[in-house]
Amino acid sequence: MINLDYAATAPMSPLALQGYIEAAEEMYGNASSLHDLGGRAKELLEASRTMIALALHGDAKGLYFTGSGSEANILAIQSLLNGIDEPHKNEIICSTFEHSSIKLYMEHLKEKGYIVKKISPDSGGRILPIQLEPLLTENTALVTIQQGNSETGILQDIGRISPYLKEKGILFHSDCVQTFCKIPIFAKEWGIDAISISAHKVFGPKGIGAAYINTKTRWQPVLPGTTHEYGFRSGTVNVPGIASFAIAVKELSSCMEENQQQLRKLRNCLKRLLKDHSVNAAFIEGELQLPGIAGLVLENMEGQYALLSCNQHEIAISAGSACQAGMQMPSETVTSLGYSSEEALRFIRVSMSAKTTEDELLSFTKVLQNVRLEAGIGKD
Structure with a gap:
């Protein structure tokens, strides 16, 4: 997985x-x-x-x-x-x-x-x-x-x-x-x-x-x-x-700086892949940021649905903190940043290690792309 x-x-x-x-x-x-x-x-x-x-x-x-x-x-x-x-x-x-x-x-x-x-x-x-x-x-x-x-x-x-x-x-x-x-x-x-x-x-x-x-x-x-x-x-x-x-x-x-450099590369790779595959997702970012954690607000797709779809394809992501998993409530963290409750329910988290590969991020992106197409999101 x-x-x-x-x-x-x-x-x-x-x-x-x-x-x-x-x-x-x-x-x-x-x-x-x-x-x-x-x-x-x-x-x-x-x-x-x-x-x-x-x-x-x-x-x-x-x-x-x-x-x-x-x-x-x-x-x-x-x-x-x-x-x-x-x-x-x-x-x-x-x-x-x-x-x-x-x-x-x-x-x-x-x-x-x-x-x-x-x-x-x-x-x-x-x-x-x-x-x-x-x-x-x-x-x-x-x-x-x-x-x-x-x-x-x-x-x-x-x-x-x-x-x-x-x-x-x-x-x-x-x-x-x-x-x-x-x-x-x-x-x-x-x-x-x-x-x-x-x-x-x-x-x-x-x-x-x-x-x-x-x-x-x-x-x-x-x-x-x-x-x-x-x-x-x-x-x-x-x-x-x-x-x-x-x-x-x-x-x-002993390798903090090297790991953070690699995670910044992976974060930029994820942004590029989502854009290239027409998966609209707003990255939640602060002025100071841990690059290994990517909080995303998806377009017209609930976070729990995206999580379950990824799981079916043997990809583990989160729709919030693992300590609150299963709670069908919008994240206070996300709403405190100015997002609406409806937008907060479309939140997912992708978190990586320095050993995460670009191919793994591509597999994740393709799952979201397929879910989006199957749901008819973005079609005229």
Whole structure:
């Protein structure tokens, strides 16, 4: 099957898979145990922590492993909120294009008495400090804005947002699941309070994520008394999965620029092929863009129909975020960019890796072309 849905998940790289097998066979001890089996597992765990923190340009002491990127989002946000000792700080700002895990958790926080304000991007898909300013009050506790959107690939300049909020004493969290190891992240330099990442988006295993928390930022655990992960999260640590995560990170981060150049070529190729085959589709693009994610609004064709047609021809695409698949509702991400609800239902996402080929993109284009002709779209 042709995979054009890498933003949903990526297969494990051969090196990451081999690393997992070796760690599971040889380093199976509980990293919290005091005997030598536990000690060897602990050494591998800490070496992996250092390697992943290095890719974030952060401090290894601030990296805590979780069961997923979604869990990292929730634990990071709640741990930061727990660390605030000013009762009046009860307002949170989040973007309209956050991952479903954050949107759902915002609803939970509302039930706990927090006031949640949503902020939409400008016409260029950006959220800038000048847009945040009117929403900030003395009660603002935290702002969460993802770095790269999973549906459109539009990027936010979090390196600019973070210092602005830092000056105002407001905590800042960013979901970097889609951007980690694809574009540089400078956690320490930017002073971001918390970052969320995930292994399976970078050709590592599923079931492993991490939250990076600035070592200068105060936080309190979600579950008091937890001993694992330095008090951040309970549960025996998945050392083989984490070791595999670290291998995948080292492998992918070593060729970020080359991969992005190749993805830009593939994106331009996709645009050319769609045009050449008379498939009318509007590319959703921001001023800053992850080239590997192409959000398209099709002409007179619902996204779910295009997805099913591609699937019949053994091509995997998405009609939005995989975490919201099956929900017959227009994407808030797309409508927040000025598209109508009807246009948002015609949205599809094509997401590529540097190993995607032009022939695969051609096969995808021909499926859309055939569906268009069969439906009589464009005929007089």
